[in-house]
Amino acid sequence: MDWGERESLNSENTDSPEAVANGVERSLKSLLRLSDRLNSIFDPNSLLDALVGQMLELTNAESGCAGLRTANRMACDHFLQASPGVLTVVNLYQDYASGTGWPHWALANGNPYLTNDALNDSVILPEVRERLSVTSGMCIPIVDGRKEVIAFFGGPQQRFGRRVY
Numbered sequence: 134m135d136w137g138e139r140e141s142l143n144s145e146n147t148d149s150p151e152a153v154a155n156g157v158e159r160s161l162k163s164l165l166r167l168s169d170r171l172n173s174i175f176d177p178n179s180l181l182d183a184l185v186g187q188m189l190e191l192t193n194a195e196s197g198c199a200g201l202r203t204a205n206r207m208a209c210d211h212f213l214q215a216s217p218g219v220l221t222v223v224n225l226y227q228d229y230a231s232g233t234g235w236p237h238w239a240l241a242n243g244n245p246y247l248t249n250d251a252l253n254d255s256v257i258l259p260e261v262r263e264r265l266s267v268t269s270g271m272c273i274p275i276v277d278g279r280k281e282v283i284a285f286f287g288g289p290q291q292r293f294g295r296r297v298y
Contacts, residue, residue: 145211148291157294160191163187163190163191164187164191166187167183167184167187170183170187171183171184177201177284178201181199181200181201181284181286182199182213183218184199184286185197185198185199185213185236185286185288186213186215186220188273188286188288189213189215189220189288192288194215194288194291195214195215195288196212196213196214196215196265196288197212197213197215197286197287197288198211198212198213198227198286198287199284199285199286199287200216200227200229200236200283200284201283201284202240202282202283202285205232205240206228206237206240207228207229207234207236207240208226208227208228208283209226209227209236210224210225210226211223211224211225211226212225221232224288225264225265225275227258227261229244229258233258234256234257234258235256235257235270235271235272235285235287236272236285236287237272238256238272238287239272239274239282239285239287240274240282243274243276243280243282244272244274245271245272245274246271246272246287247263247270248269248270248271249268249269249287250268250269251267251268251269251270252268257270269290270287271287272286272287273286273287274284281288
């Protein structure tokens with residue numbers, strides 16, 4: 134999605150000023166909680182799960198995952214499934230080998246990946262799309278001080294049949 138499309142989506146937003154203010158307040162509170170949690174977690178996998186949990190809350194998405202870079206690929210061993218007030222771990226190992234999936238795209242390009250049309254998306258792994266009924270998603274690379282991608286997190290799902298991202 135390019136910025137023109139985003140602006141088009143934003144211009145179609147007819148939420149009341151109160152709804153917008155409530156959304157901004159919810160987002161700021163979520164970011165503050167994330168900051169507190171990130172500063173208290175020292176295990177990389179727990180840190181990635183915390184990022185996914187907050188991403189799910191901020192985007193109102195159903196599921197998400199994160200993983201670390203290993204050699205020339207990305208991998209994750211579980212997804213987090215969101216339901217009101219609860220995050221459930223869904224064991225699903227995904228190895229994004231060279232040239233496959235959103236995480237590998239983020240590794241190769243060093244930029245976030247976003248789609249609202251996973252059915253016609255050429256980058257998503259078909260087995261992920263089918264097993265998780267993915268309709269939209271994003272993948273965000275995490276970079277180190279040398280600007281090399283070392284991990285990713287993302288959410289391969291929207292909630293209630295509407296665009297999340």
